[in-house]
Amino acid sequence: MMTPSLSILSDLLSIPSVSTDPEFASGMEDARSYLLTLFTSLGFTAHLLPGRLHPAVFASYIVNPSHPTVLIYGHYDVQPAGAPSQWTTPAFEPSIRKNRIYARGATDNKGQFMIHVMAVRKMLESDALPINVKFLIEGEEEIGSPGIELLTENYKTLLSADYLFLSDTEMPALGQPAIDITLRGCLDVEIHIQTSAQDLHSGQFGGVAPNPAQILAKFLSRLKNGSNKITLPGFYTDVISPNDEEIRDFRKTEPSDTQLLKEGHYFFVGGGENRYSLNRRRWFEPTLDITGLDSGYTGIGTKSIIPDTASAKISIRFVPDQDPEQIYSSLASSLHHSLPKATVWRLIRYPVASAFKAPTDHPVFELVKSSLKSVFGRPAVFQGQGGSIGSVPVLVRALGLPAVMIGFGLPDENLHSPNEHFSLENYFKGIETMSRIYSALPVLHLPNRPESIPIILETSSPGLL
Amino acid sequence: MMTPSLSILSDLLSIPSVSTDPEFASGMEDARSYLLTLFTSLGFTAHLLPGRLHPAVFASYIVNPSHPTVLIYGHYDVQPAGAPSQWTTPAFEPSIRKNRIYARGATDNKGQFMIHVMAVRKMLESDALPINVKFLIEGEEEIGSPGIELLTENYKTLLSADYLFLSDTEMPALGQPAIDITLRGCLDVEIHIQTSAQDLHSGQFGGVAPNPAQILAKFLSRLKNGSNKITLPGFYTDVISPNDEEIRDFRKTEPSDTQLLKEGHYFFVGGGENRYSLNRRRWFEPTLDITGLDSGYTGIGTKSIIPDTASAKISIRFVPDQDPEQIYSSLASSLHHSLPKATVWRLIRYPVASAFKAPTDHPVFELVKSSLKSVFGRPAVFQGQGGSIGSVPVLVRALGLPAVMIGFGLPDENLHSPNEHFSLENYFKGIETMSRIYSALPVLHLPNRPESIPIILETSSPGLL
Known part of the structure; x- marks a missing residue:
């Protein structure tokens, strides 16, 4: 029962x-x-x-x-x-x-x-x-x-x-x-790059027309350096580090590589900064992941085109006290400065979770x-x-x-x-x-709770305090 | 009529x-x-x-x-x-x-x-x-x-x-x-990269799981250098340069940037080596173009994943006397050496046009x-x-x-x-x-045609030679 x-x-x-x-x-x-x-x-x-x-x-x-x-x-x-x-x-x-x-x-x-x-x-x-x-x-x-x-x-x-x-x-x-x-915060953005009004014949225009997928790949590849550190200017400025007690506690539950690989069914550990423990990397460090890529022809077989557009979805998990506004501005400014002039681009920003x-x-x-x-x-x-x-x-x-x-x-x-x-x-x-x-x-002993502040009651009867 | x-x-x-x-x-x-x-x-x-x-x-x-x-x-x-x-x-x-x-x-x-x-x-x-x-x-x-x-x-x-x-x-x-x-030749290949058995939660695994789209973007971005030269080892070894008469003729029809942009409805000239004329770039120089990109979620809105796979279609227009076999090997070997160990990858190759x-x-x-x-x-x-x-x-x-x-x-x-x-x-x-x-x-006067080679006829009558 x-x-x-x-x-x-x-x-x-x-x-x-x-x-x-x-x-x-x-x-x-x-x-x-x-x-x-x-x-x-x-x-x-x-x-x-x-x-x-x-x-x-x-x-x-x-x-x-x-x-x-x-x-x-x-x-x-x-x-x-x-x-x-x-x-x-x-x-x-x-x-x-x-x-x-x-x-x-x-x-x-x-x-x-x-x-x-x-x-x-x-x-x-x-x-x-x-x-x-x-x-x-x-x-x-x-x-x-x-x-x-x-x-x-x-x-x-x-x-x-x-x-x-x-x-x-x-x-x-x-x-x-x-x-x-x-809790990590979450900032999702979408990058759209356009270099022509229509798909082009890759034979006729290959060598003289820009390729938006190549331009996008270059931009994306530069968002992280060889040690997986995110390269956006000012990105790490306000990141709060865990304190000693927290680091000690994180160690108690630190998983092995094998254990994490098994949980996630993935093939090797990657995507974060090696110098940190795994728990710190997934809990206390910000990450930047490409969540979607799209350009040109993605069906079966080939299509001889230079695509007109390329797009990527990016998800940034940020940590206290990083400012999502500042991260977004830094991304927009990096994009603007890295793209060839006359590239048409658009950045879509989704609602932020703090x-x-x-x-x-x-x-x-x-x-x-x-x-x-x-x-x-x-x-x-x-x-x-x-x-x-x-x-x-x-x-x-x-x-x-x-x-x-x-x-x-x-x-x-x-x-x-x-x-x-x-x-x-x-x-x-x-x-x-x-x-x-x-x-x-x-x-609970709360040093700042109102209850601990002496309360003076005005009374006409001293016996009643 | x-x-x-x-x-x-x-x-x-x-x-x-x-x-x-x-x-x-x-x-x-x-x-x-x-x-x-x-x-x-x-x-x-x-x-x-x-x-x-x-x-x-x-x-x-x-x-x-x-x-x-x-x-x-x-x-x-x-x-x-x-x-x-x-x-x-x-x-x-x-x-x-x-x-x-x-x-x-x-x-x-x-x-x-x-x-x-x-x-x-x-x-x-x-x-x-x-x-x-x-x-x-x-x-x-x-x-x-x-x-x-x-x-x-x-x-x-x-x-x-x-x-x-x-x-x-x-x-x-x-x-x-x-x-x-x-005529340029055409070699189409498709790259597939896989880093996990399934899409992963980008919050849970962001920072410890690899991202195949980021790995792919890095590989693709390195296929061309800052001057748009293709970096595959040995790629240019056998490229035949045009001769003087050809270069002279190409100049006669050399288009302006504006003319080409108008023909193709694209926004700026790019994608080839600046040091060559436009005609040489589109006729006599090999190119490498990304014709398709695909990874993760590409629909409307966001999806908080680290994708399991990423793929790209690439079209290489090669010129005489480049060897498509050699190009393919060089690409496969570059891919193999640039990917993190334990990345699962596959290269599909389509029929070649010479x-x-x-x-x-x-x-x-x-x-x-x-x-x-x-x-x-x-x-x-x-x-x-x-x-x-x-x-x-x-x-x-x-x-x-x-x-x-x-x-x-x-x-x-x-x-x-x-x-x-x-x-x-x-x-x-x-x-x-x-x-x-x-x-x-x-x-037509053909120096090497059989007709122009002296023919010795064996004869018993000297008057008939």
Whole structure:
């Protein structure tokens, strides 16, 4: 028989809330209804906040305005399930095997945010919730969180809190708890180069007409030097280096080449600066990758042309405190100066996801580390995230609070792939950990918290102070 | 009323002989029948020779085995007509306007080879054909002459001749006759680079996984140096330079930058070595062009991947006496040595078209020049061809004869485009020129012809020497 915390998760997992596909609009609505009902049944005030395509669920439980307040972020939308034939059991029929629950969204992100809901539920049941709790469960994470910035701006007061907690990342291995302290930002640009009004005959014009693909290749090849250092002027100026504790922690989870090659199914390590450890290269160093190349004829066989245009898509993962504006300007200026005069070019820029670095000297991180250790029996490590979670820097910047990212997912849980699953061991240990953390938050010694400032009350009755 | 030579051309132009499209199989057959009947009616022996997809028409008229023999090459197949809406009059309903005949194939190549047929017809009518004539009119030129090599091998004796004549090129301008003395060869290759078994998440793996598009861009960018010289080892070793007369002639038709830019609708001159004249660059110098680039995601928007593969198509136009085998080896070896170990790569090589250089010191070129001058009133110039005509080097090599390429087309006649046409002034002047040339061939002074070698006859009667 399922415990309530498991059957609630299972019910949520059976709802096909795919945000990217309009056919699943009712699944998205069902997931929102389910969450609104769930929060209300727990005593929360719950309602929707507008997104760009799909509203977010907002729920708050205010115990006492003077208590610390946590904002917990999660997302109820999931990736499309993909081919049913690739799933052992259907994507939206949760199934438990070997202490794991299988379903689309199990680890990304329903199982993970439900840990926080269940921790709060447990504390409420034993009448021991010493903090105020706000949940923001959005429905647009899998489509890039396009609405989060405006939503945060418009509901700043409603969302205000002392801490942001979220679980949308991974532990390096079962039994090894971890706290994610960085996110790389992401700047995508597209370069278009044109050298003629139409494709040209490569025999007639070869030798006198410029070739945009050759010009593009030359530009791209110069963006990195022989040591894979990015050559854009000023690119590294503001890069924050990890501190000693962080470097020490990164070493604890430093993978071998072989291990990384196996995880990614790639053939050799490359693409970053050799002088840094692998963890530093993927978490703390910026990268520049060509994500697409297109020019001329790409079908079967040959076509005797000099193409009229060539284009490349480039993705730059930048780190704190690099400025994406400055990076973009540097790229545009390099392009402008490297192209032959009379080349027609265009640079398209996509919305930026900011980089993020957790304030690891904040006392909450000590509390989180010790709580994780007491439940998992092993000290938690700091680790980084090479990817981006667009909502985190937005919330942090707008609300001015520390973000604590505790991953309970595991690297092999097939997020975005068939047979996605979530470890029930981590689910229950996560609930235990989070209720310990939330219980201990009020006693956290915060040197700058308003509570530590002496409050002078004006009174006419000295006996009443 | 049309003259016979014009109405015969018009009839041939009304037959839709598109070689690339199976729907036009009957048009191809009609064109062959038309030609077989035409040649037979002129007194030729005519029959078909096998091609790869479409047979060639072969016709011969042997006046006297001891007379000089010319082999005339042409092709009866044409490019697809394209959108009917772009044609002023239908592509296969020949129409005469302002002394030009409009139809698909008018200049490429029906009008041009018909000049030779009509010249011979004219000579036969006045009973003045002092040479043997063989026509090889193939049906696969527009699909790259895939059958010409085998056909030539198998029918070497049948095709044997003293001269090869063809008109499948252009004059630089109306009134300026020209002889094409070079063809560049063409070697197409495709490079595939793979660095992982699947696309990777650019956040998770950016900085530790190699990027095949970046590796490819680097390789491609190094194929040419800052002066556009191709850097493949040994590439230029066997390149034949033009001689003084050729360079002088090239200067006569040297275009301005502006003129070339206008012809090709491109934005600036580039892609060849600056130290050479434009004509030399497009006719006598080898080139290397990227004709296609493909990697990763090329649709709308972004995709956060490190692609698993990247590929490029490259077309090398080489010149006499460069060896395509050697070029290919040099490219393969450069690729092999420049790629990081463990990169998986593949090089695909397409069939080669050989380069060609006419033996301009052969006396026939003087005869052709003077004949062109007498008809056009202006000295003919030697010029080159940046493109390739696959059949010419094949026939020349197999049959050991000089090739004379006289272009009667004009640069603005829209070959391969809508509203293709052919100048009737050139058609009639071409017939006049070719009949003069063919008439004069027997009196040509050929130092090395067997006839000029003293023949010692063994005889018993001294008075008969």
